[in-house]
Amino acid sequence: MNTPLPSTAPFGRGPQAANRESFRAARRKAAMRALLLALPLLIFLLVTFVAPIASLLVRSVQNPEVHAGMPRLSAALAGWDGAGVPGEPAFAALAQDLKEASEYGQLGNIARRMNFYQPEFRSLLFKTARATRSQTPAQWKPALIDLDERWNAPETWRLLKRASISPTPDYLLNAVDAQVAPDGSVTSVAADSAVYRAAFERTVTISATVTLLCLVLGYPVAHLLATLPQNQSNRLILFVIVPFWTSLLVRTTAWYVLLQPGGVINSALLRFRLIDHPLPLIFNRTGVLIGMTHILLPYMILAIFSVMKGVSPVYMRAAKSLGAHPAVAFVRVYVPQTLPGVGAGCFLVFVLALGYYITPALLGGAGDEMISQLIASQTNDQLNWGLAGALSCYLIVFTAVFYFIFNRLVGIDRLRFG
Template sequence: MERTSLVPAGSRTIDSSVGFRAARRREALRAFMLAVPLLIFLAAAFIYPICKLLLSSVRSEEVSRALPNAALLLREWPGPPALPSPQVFEALAADLQTAQGEGSLAAAARRLNNYEPGFRTLLMKTVRQLPSASGLPPAEDLPRIDRRWGEVETWRLLKRAASPLTPDFLLTAIDRKVGPDGAVAPVEVSQKVYISAFLRTFAISGGVTLLCLILGYPVAYLLATLPARQSNLLMIFVIVPFWTSLLVRTTAWYVLLQPNGVVNSLLVGSGIVAEPVALMFNRTGVLIGMTHVLLPFMILANYAVMRGIPPVYGRAAISLGAHPAVAFLRVYVPQTMPGIGTGMFLVFVLALGYYITPALLGGAGDEMVSQIIALQMERQLNWGLAGALSVYLAAFTLVVYIVFNRLVGIDRLRLG
């Protein structure tokens, strides 16, 4: 006699689906646990420093930390045209001496010097002459030490710098400032630096992107249409530059492009030019060096798409009467738009952050935003302005991604 199962078939199906989902959850948890060390490393070494730099564009705690009592009282000061109360003068005098003893005055003086050149000298001069032997109260003694303490503008700037959150760095990065009346206004023409630097950076990055597309598209097409053996051999020449240091490649161009270098020697020797051409310390050298470094990215992005395009489409267009050039432009090129968009996006974004090549091959009129950021961080120690410039650069990169994604759909890149 056959035995019949007492468990309904529907229950067995439910049990198996529940077990399958539990197994999938265990696999997902195991994969996540394996990735936790990498996530921690990325958060500690990459995400946290970048977020801290970006946050420094709106935070300014040097003055409030060094002069806490004066900063607290200045919040209640209504501002011009009247000077602060005598209590503010007394708090400032006491805070200056305390900050000098604790070693925090130098950072505050450097921060205030960003507002008004000479503010550091004012603070150091004042703290050296305190406490004064004149016996005068601080409200009278500080203006005696330096007349600027009797000017409302000095206290207005001190109040702005004492605020822990400030828009000043973001405004400075676009050549703007807050005037005495509290309105945002452009800075003087002689102080306009950053807008022109952004425009110059975008122009150089756009020029490099266009050159890489013009030079890289035919190479990618050649690699995609050649037999596999020949294509793999030529691909080695595209990949080899990745094995060489960026500094070494840029220095090599430094040797090649100098007035007595290889390039000028060939041009003069062949009679093309009568005297050496200026190929260094100008925009030409920057474009040549950056194009050479970034060209492989354009080639590889287009090659990844081109190798997946069947050649039968072009042959079909030609068999229907289209000229080969027309078939190439109207049938083949539209299919490569994801590769063109990806390559242009990669090259443009990488060019935005270039520092070494413009510094070595460019001139005074080729300074890019990345060089200004490095200058503010390493020499000026103005991390707030460096963070503000980084914020705008990151925001523009995001805008570029959205535009490229809308136009050519770079997120739908075909890899096979």
């Protein structure tokens, strides 16, 4: 008896292949729908967060003022070897560019840029620009040297050549108190002019101290919240969350009132005769640490609490039943299971502290200036966006380095909240 063979479909077109294709199509459709729903948020983040940061970082290597405002001089100095004083073509290009820059309103930007190299450069450029508008000598080189002897100094022309180069490493070097010497080597600035390396060290020190204080204060609170019954824990955690509903400026200003010599804290200590004179709690490192620890402490508590809630009490009971002392069981059994939360909390607090501005500005003194305050000063007061971008670039690099360090130590990327 002959049994008819089942009909065969072309290779890859059977029922299973068709089901796989329909499943992939459904997955693609669902992914596209999710992308379209998230697209407005992605665009918002790109426009308001990513693009401004990228623009600021690009400014750290841009040097457009002299290069764009004085194109003839930039071209003339491109082939100059830096020895002695350049010839007449460079002087003529300088005079023509200064005259046009003054007419088109670009001289102020050029002078401000050159003043970053040498403080008296602004007056020199404006003085020379006035002379170029009032005279047209046959030879500009002797005329400008007679006008100001600084035009006969090779260092003046070396600074102009450096300023005409774009992109430039000058901002990135200045941000770590370094500069390019006349021979082309990189050297440190004078000790009395060094500002930024000390500011970076101070920023890291303050951030690390605040992180340690938050860990010491936050770990017991998180443990208490995680071990209490659910109803009590929910009521107490409100005291941790409520500070998030209060403005950062309001909380910092409250500490400004509490810590001053005639404030609540010193008045109470004097009234109870615990001290003889007011303690210096403000406009110094103490005030900065108190204010920042108070503001950042909830982040540490919530990060550790989220992990502690997932630690089963069975492990502690098992360790005690096997003869371990409660303290030993806590250190060797319980604490290692909470390390991902500790790492996440430490990293979160540390990174937030690196970029803090309001609290150090209100509660700190002259010796507690953090890098965020220097960035704000460069953008608001000095209008030196290039140096502000370089400082921001290093701050981002530090954040990335510390992330990899924390991740290497405790594996915070494996943390699961909830």
